[in-house]
Amino acid sequence: MTLGRLRRWVPDAVWIERSEDNSALTRRVRARLPEIPVYVVDDLSVAEPGDFAAGKRRLVVQRHRGTFLQHCPAGTTGMVCCNYLVMSSASNCPFDCSYCFLQDYLTNNPAVKVFTNVADGLSEVDAVLRAHPERTFRIGTGELADSLALDHLTDLSSELVPFFADRANAVLELKTKSDCVDNLLCLDPKDRVVVSWSVNAPVIVAVEEAGTIPLEDRVAAAARVQAAGYKVGFHFDPLIAHDGWEDGYRDAIDLIFRGLDTGRVAWVSLGSLRMTPRLKAAIKARPLRGQLLATELVPGADGKERVWRGLRVKMYRRLLEWLRQVDDRMPLYICMEPAGVWEKVFGEAPPDRTVAQRLVAELR
Numbered sequence: 129m130t131l132g133r134l135r136r137w138v139p140d141a142v143w144i145e146r147s148e149d150n151s152a153l154t155r156r157v158r159a160r161l162p163e164i165p166v167y168v169v170d171d172l173s174v175a176e177p178g179d180f181a182a183g184k185r186r187l188v189v190q191r192h193r194g195t196f197l198q199h200c201p202a203g204t205t206g207m208v209c210c211n212y213l214v215m216s217s218a219s220n221c222p223f224d225c226s227y228c229f230l231q232d233y234l235t236n237n238p239a240v241k242v243f244t245n246v247a248d249g250l251s252e253v254d255a256v257l258r259a260h261p262e263r264t265f266r267i268g269t270g271e272l273a274d275s276l277a278l279d280h281l282t283d284l285s286s287e288l289v290p291f292f293a294d295r296a297n298a299v300l301e302l303k304t305k306s307d308c309v310d311n312l313l314c315l316d317p318k319d320r321v322v323v324s325w326s327v328n329a330p331v332i333v334a335v336e337e338a339g340t341i342p343l344e345d346r347v348a349a350a351a352r353v354q355a356a357g358y359k360v361g362f363h364f365d366p367l368i369a370h371d372g373w374e375d376g377y378r379d380a381i382d383l384i385f386r387g388l389d390t391g392r393v394a395w396v397s398l399g400s401l402r403m404t405p406r407l408k409a410a411i412k413a414r415p416l417r418g419q420l421l422a423t424e425l426v427p428g429a430d431g432k433e434r435v436w437r438g439l440r441v442k443m444y445r446r447l448l449e450w451l452r453q454v455d456d457r458m459p460l461y462i463c464m465e466p467a468g469v470w471e472k473v474f475g476e477a478p479p480d481r482t483v484a485q486r487l488v489a490e491l492r
């Protein structure tokens with residue numbers, strides 16, 4: 129794997145589940161990585177538990193077993209849930225953000241995995257959409273993986289975008305920190321696909337988001353997909369209370385929206401740094417890069433630790449003020465916060481599980 133910023137990820141080796149060696153996705157991956165060692169195997173344990181960095185250098189191509197479609201894990205006790213659904217087309221990601229919850233979530237089985245049977249996942253989605261034509265769904269692929277960082281190997285976006293473009297009651301969100309958007313440019317999303325970027329203050333990108341591209345390159349990719357007909361979104365998540373955070377986030381907002389059509393921004397979310405005790409332990413066990421664990425955090429109703437409520441509210445209010453100065457029509461929301469924080473930031477809390485519905489309705 130190339131160190132430093134990853135323009136296009138190339139693994140050190142590929143492991144292919146024997147039964148999947150002739151799948152269309154496997155053939156694409158093999159064709160794009162002609163120089164990389166390939167092992168066709170029955171046993172897919174390619175990295176030892178806890179060897180998280182090694183897992184990020186290994187690509188596994190396998191069949192997904194179990195259901196593809198799940199509720200976003202953010203919908204936990206005491207938090208306002210936006211009713212986001214997640215379709216897992218891959219697991220793990222080539223980037224290595226210091227705060228990433230996958231360090232805890234995938235600790236026993238670390239490897240970058242792509243699934244050969246995404247068509248089964250789309251059948252699941254189709255069944256849910258047909259069963260509930262009265263509802264609108266916001267579905268993402270970027271929770272357990274980066275939605276686009278492997279697209280140069282898999283072409284999965286070429287299956288996902290046409291599928292969702294033809295669905296009246298769903299919107300797909302492709303969430304990424306990459307600029308891997310080439311496949312999207314020749315597809316017609318028909319306003320049913322939003323491409324979004326996780327963004328942060330430039331110093332946080334540089335110090336805490338190893339392997340990712342700079343903010344200006346993410347914005348350049350957003351401008352390209354916007355020109356190709358997509359709406360775009362941005363997630364300031366996790367907000368980190370670092371020295372100079374006001375200047376850092378103000379600069380990020382200026383940089384992001386300077387060259388974009390803000391009328392075609394589908395949504396902007398804000399979320400605070402969140403830590404479970406297990407994630408903290410996983411981070412401590414790895415070489416530390418920045419000041420992440422120097423921040424004082426307090427536990428919330430969902431068992432996750434965040435900076436204290438007064439500072440979170442202050443940060444949300446400051447960013448919302450700047451975002452509204454850019455364009456007060458952009459849909460804004462906060463992620464994984466209790467109703468009390470919503471009320472202090474927006475003056476009211478939305479009814480539980482209605483945020484996704486509202487955001488999708490506002491896209492039309």
Ligand code: SF4
Pocket residue numbers: 220221222223224225227228229230271272273274305
């Ligand atoms: S880009 Fe997202 S999934 Fe990938 S390492 Fe960073 S936080 Fe984790």
